[in-house]
Structure formats: C-alpha cells, structure tokens
Amino acid sequence: xxxxxxxxxxxxxxxxxxVDAIIVGAGxxxxxxLHSLNKLGFKAIILEEANGVGGTWYWNRYxxxxxxxxxxxxxxxxxxxxxxxxxxxQKYSTQPEILEYANHVADRFELKEHIRFNECVVSAQxxxxxxxxxxxxxxxxxxxSKYCVMxxxxxxxxxxxxxxxxxxxxxxxxxxxxxxxxxxxxxxxSVGIIGTGSSAVQAIPILAENSKSxxxxxxxxNYSIPANNRPLDSEEVKHVKDNYSSIRxxxxxxxxxxxxxxxxxKSALEVSEEERLKEYQERxxxxxxxxxxxxxxxxxxxxxxETAAEFVRSKIREIVKNxxxxxxxxxxxxxxCKRLCADTNYFETYNRDNVSLIDVNDTPIESLVAxxxxxxxxxxxxxxxxxxxxxxxxxxALLGIDIKGKNGIELKDKWSDGPRSYxxxxxxxxxxxxxxxxxxxxxxxxxxxxxxEQHVEWxxxxxxxxxxxxxxxxxxxxxAENKWMDHIEEVANQTLRYSCNSWYVGANVPGxxxxxxxxxxxxxxxxKKCNEISTNGYEGFLRI
Numbered sequence: 001x002x003x004x005x006x007x008x009x010x011x012x013x014x015x016x017x018x019v020d021a022i023i024v025g026a027g028x029x030x031x032x033x034l035h036s037l038n039k040l041g042f043k044a045i046i047l048e049e050a051n052g053v054g055g056t057w058y059w060n061r062y063x064x065x066x067x068x069x070x071x072x073x074x075x076x077x078x079x080x081x082x083x084x085x086x087x088x089x090q091k092y093s094t095q096p097e098i099l100e101y102a103n104h105v106a107d108r109f110e111l112k113e114h115i116r117f118n119e120c121v122v123s124a125q126x127x128x129x130x131x132x133x134x135x136x137x138x139x140x141x142x143x144x145s146k147y148c149v150m151x152x153x154x155x156x157x158x159x160x161x162x163x164x165x166x167x168x169x170x171x172x173x174x175x176x177x178x179x180x181x182x183x184x185x186x187x188x189x190s191v192g193i194i195g196t197g198s199s200a201v202q203a204i205p206i207l208a209e210n211s212k213s214x215x216x217x218x219x220x221x222n223y224s225i226p227a228n229n230r231p232l233d234s235e236e237v238k239h240v241k242d243n244y245s246s247i248r249x250x251x252x253x254x255x256x257x258x259x260x261x262x263x264x265x266k267s268a269l270e271v272s273e274e275e276r277l278k279e280y281q282e283r284x285x286x287x288x289x290x291x292x293x294x295x296x297x298x299x300x301x302x303x304x305x306e307t308a309a310e311f312v313r314s315k316i317r318e319i320v321k322n323x324x325x326x327x328x329x330x331x332x333x334x335x336x337c338k339r340l341c342a343d344t345n346y347f348e349t350y351n352r353d354n355v356s357l358i359d360v361n362d363t364p365i366e367s368l369v370a371x372x373x374x375x376x377x378x379x380x381x382x383x384x385x386x387x388x389x390x391x392x393x394x395x396x397a398l399l400g401i402d403i404k405g406k407n408g409i410e411l412k413d414k415w416s417d418g419p420r421s422y423x424x425x426x427x428x429x430x431x432x433x434x435x436x437x438x439x440x441x442x443x444x445x446x447x448x449x450x451x452x453e454q455h456v457e458w459x460x461x462x463x464x465x466x467x468x469x470x471x472x473x474x475x476x477x478x479x480a481e482n483k484w485m486d487h488i489e490e491v492a493n494q495t496l497r498y499s500c501n502s503w504y505v506g507a508n509v510p511g512x513x514x515x516x517x518x519x520x521x522x523x524x525x526x527x528k529k530c531n532e533i534s535t536n537g538y539e540g541f542l543r544i
Contacts (some may be wrong), residue, residue: 016142016144017141017143017144018145019143020147022046022143022148022149023047024150025151027053027102027156030048033456036456040460044145045116047143049121050117051117052099053105053106054102054103057095057102058099061095065179066202068289070289071090071091072240074093074448076453082108091227120137120139123136123404124403125403131146148432149435149459150398150436152397152398154438155177156397157396158175158390158391163368168368169369170370171384172385175386176203177390184384188212189212190382191215192214192380193385193387194387194388195390196219196388197222197341198341199390200216201224201342201343204216205346211354212354215380216357217360218329218358218360219361220331223331224341227288227343228285228288251447257447257450261290266296267304268297268304269297269303269304276311280311287342288340292336292340299495300496301496306334309331316330322350322351329357333499336496337496337497337498337500337502338502339502363377405427411427420440420481420485422540423533424443425438425458425459426475426476427475428478430475434459439517441518442519445519447523450523454523462538465538474538474543475541480539480540488516488519492520497516504518505517
C-alpha cells in the first residue's frame with residue numbers, strides 16, 4: 001500500500017523508532033496518556049507539532065484568553081500530591097497560568113524526555129502484516145507502534161482565513177487560535193476583528209482598551225454570561241483542597257463534569273415569572289457556570305429556553321446604551337444551541353467611543369484590500385486585522401493527518417458524511433487506534449479535564465487487558481458503531497442543540513457535513529456505558 005504524505009517532508013536517514021504506543025499531541029490528554037502508560041512500564045512517546053506542551057493552551061495566546069471552567073476543577077485529579085501543591089490564583093485561569101500548570105505537570109512527572117517536540121505528524125498507516133501503526137512526520141522521521149492514541153484535541157485545528165485579497169493587505173493580521181508568542185503593541189492602531197465567538201468575546205474588551213479604534217465584524221450574535229472572575233482567597237482554596245476527593249467524585253457523577261454547578265430541579269414553566277427572574281438574576285450575578293442549568297428543561301423545551309434567552313437579551317439591552325447596537329448583539333437562536341460564552345465586560349465594551357459594530361449580514365465582507373477590509377458598503381482602513389473565525393472542531397485535527405486503516409481505507413473517506421466512531425474512542429477499520437475526546441464522546445459539552453481523564457483511564461485499562469489476554473488487535477464491530485451513531489443522533493434530537501448552525505454540527509466550516517458531533521447524553525451516562533462495555537468483555541469490539 002502506498003502512503004501519500006501531506007506537507008513539506010524532509011528526507012531523513014534516521015532509523016525507524018519503535019515503541020509500544022505513540023501518542024499524537026502533548027496537550028492535557030496526551031500528557032496524562034503518556035504518564036499512565038509509562039507508569040505501567042509501557043514504552044510510549046508523544047509526537048508534538050509545537051516546541052512545548054499545553055496543546056490548545058500553547059497556541060491560544062490571544063489577549064484575554066481564559067478558561068471558562070473554574071480553575072480548581074479544570075485540573076488533573078489523578079495525583080493528590082499535585083492537587084495539594086498547585087495554587088490557582090483566580091476563579092477562571094488565564095492562558096499563561098494554565099500553560100504554566102501544563103509545564104509544571106510535565107516537569108513534575110518527567111514527561112518531556114518522552115516527548116518529541118517539533119514533530120508534525122502527516123501520516124499514520126496501519127500495517128496489516130506487522131499489526132503495527134507506522135507514523136511519519138514532516139521532518140521525514142518514521143515511528144512504529146502497536147497502539148496509536150490520537151490526543152489531537154477537539155479545538156485545535158484552526159479555520160484558516162480564506163478571504164479574497166488577503167495577500168494584498170498591507171497591515172498585520174493574526175489568528176486568535178495561532179497567536180504569536182510575543183507582545184503585540186496596538187497603541188495608536190486601528191484594529192478590526194472578524195468573528196464574535198468565544199475567543200472574540202474574550203479578546204474584544206482587551207483589544208478595545210489597547211488600540212486607537214476597534215471595528216467588530218459580526219455575522220452571528222452570541223449569548224455571553226459574565227464570568228465575574230475574581231482572585232481565589234486562601235480560605236476557599238484550603239476548603240477545596242481539604243475536600244478534593246468529594247469534589248472529584250461529584251465531577252465524575254455529574255452531567256457536565258463540574259461539581260460546583262447548581263442544577264435546578266424544576267421546569268422553568270412551573271414557577272412564576274417573578275421567581276424565574278430572581279433565579280436568573282442570582283445566577284447572572286454569580287457568573288457563567290450553571291446559568292443554563294437553572295431549570296431542567298432549558299435545553300429541551302423551546303418555551304422554557306426562551307425565558308432564559310430573553311433574560312440575557314434584556315441584560316444586553318440594559319448594558320448597551322445604543323439600542324441599535326444592543327439589538328445587533330442580541331442573539332435570536334436558542335440559548336445553549338451554540339457554545340455559551342463567558343466574558344469580562346464584553347457588552348460594556350460596545351459603549352466605548354472607539355468601538356464600532358458592523359453587521360456582515362447587512363453589509364457582507366467582499367475582500368481584504370491593501371488598506372483593510374472591504375464590505376459591500378465601504379472600505380475600513382485598518383492597521384491590524386484579527387481573525388477570530390473558530391476551529392474545524394472535533395474532526396479537523398484528525399483529518400489533517402493522512403490516516404489509513406485496514407485495506408487502505410482512509411479516515412477522510414470513512415468520515416466523508418460526518419465522523420463515525422464507537423464511543424468517540426475507536427473507529428471501525430482502524431485497529432488499535434484510540435481517540436481521546438473524539439467525536440461521538442461528550443468532550444466539548446462540559447469539563448474537558450474530566451472527559452480526558454475518563455478516556456485515558458479507559459484506554460489504559462483496555463491496553464492492559466489486551467496485553468494480559470494476549471490479543472493483537474481491537475476495533476469496534478461495524479454494527480456496534482452504527483448503533484452508537486444512531487444513539488448519538490437520537491439523544492441530540494431530544495435537545496435544542498440541533499436547532500441552529502454551530503460548530504457542534506460543523507456549520508462554521510464550508511462543505512462540512514451537518515452532523516451533531518459530541519454526545520449530549522452527559523458525562524455520567526457516558527461513563528457508565530463505557531464501563532459496562534469493558535466489564536462485559538469489550539462488548540461491541542472485535543479482539544483477536
């Protein structure tokens with residue numbers, strides 16, 4: 001079988017490196033996978049494109065980048081010593097602090113000696129004769145292993161700007177998801193930002209403060225709840241550290257993997273309007289996490305959803321002084337259908353004299369020109385253009401690698417009508433390949449750290465069982481994969497998440513098949529299902 005390699009390959013005289021397991025990606029998933037396998041005596045390495053650990057937190061250095069899960073919960077639970085020694089400074093961590101944490105973990109558990117940095121994987125092919133995976137990187141190096149674990153991340157493959165005329169633009173332009181590792185001085189500069197998703201919502205207030213002017217080009221308004229970020233006080237931190245075991249247990253048993261989420265027990269429609277508004281106000285004041293968990297049916301009932309959506313719109317109208325701007329910033333779709341954003345002074349930013357909002361539905365962007373951005377109405381003179389146009393979520397990083405399974409089947413062909421997997425962990429036709437937080441798993445619908453740990457622990461146990469039982473291959477049965485995909489669709493259709501175009505369904509990537517990619521049934525239900533399958537002798541899998 002011939003492999004076709006992507007990217008700029010260099011010839012290498014280096015011999016093939018052979019190990020038990022190859023992990024692609026040194027984010028939080030890859031690092032824990034490496035630690036787990038090495039601890040059991042398996043010879044494992046990570047191949048990482050960047051020159052450092054951290055995954056999405058390595059690349060997303062844009063101004064204002066911050067996690068939207070509370071710091072004390074967005075952290076590893078596998079080591080109590082790590083939990084006790086690390087000190088988070090704020091309720092919601094900044095990108096630099098999260099990256100510092102990632103490096104601390106890598107150093108503490110001596111992971112970097114097993115990571116090959118600056119190694120961009122361009123192909124992965126299953127060799128049926130040897131029952132090994134053969135991976136090649138853009139440097140021309142080759143690696144082989146029995147097991148291949150794709151820890152490529154759900155939000156790691158950026159949407160590259162494809163605007164006409166981008167090469168003619170004379171100013172500087174940046175992408176939020178691949179922000180340069182240097183300070184960019186915007187003093188006295190006219191800045192434009194295209195996009196108003198989660199990254200833009202975080203970046204816009206900072207860009208507005210530091211530039212002469214900021215022009216925001218918006219296609220779709222997004223719901224955003226104030227993060228109400230604050231420093232963590234010592235008593236709060238002590239209480240958490242004293243009770244981490246119970247907090248982690250609550251995370252694992254929860255739908256979204258966040259222990260401090262206050263789940264409402266009533267329907268939004270069974271309480272009075274006065275009670276509802278009071279509840280929404282309290283959650284708005286508390287900040288982001290748990291806002292759409294106020295009532296049981298916000299995610300499933302249109303009328304109930306509208307009560308929460310209209311509350312947020314009323315807040316936008318209250319905050320934003322210009323009524324026309326407030327109307328443009330008020331989303332029309334169901335709340336929670338797209339990713340809910342967490343912000344610090346996002347809507348307040350539009351009251352600044354140096355900020356303007358352009359609706360590209362009314363005046364579409366035609367191209368970039370030498371001076372800046374050209375819409376159907378005018379040319380905007382801009383010194384800097386920021387592209388905050390999101391990611392090719394969940395599948396982009398995997399499909400960016402030329403992956404071939406048995407009989408030369410290509411993953412991009414198998415997934416031509418949308419991603420197919422069993423549990424979001426494995427793919428029929430691709431033996432011994434695992435995907436951490438892949439499409440078909442809950443991953444992006446909650447606390448990614450909880451999802452990562454559950455996946456890594458399941459994969460580790462699976463590999464242990466394979467070796468103990470003397471098995472050489474594991475892959476899902478075709479029927480089991482189909483059944484799981486039907487279940488994903490069935491559960492998603494019971495919610496309002498399918499009711500709008502979002503990156504959950506790939507709608508932000510032209511030509512991408514519209515399929516709801518994550519599993520919406522909840523971390524708790526999913527964990528139980530995974531455990532049942534492995535306990536029942538890996539039901540739905542073929543092991544030989």
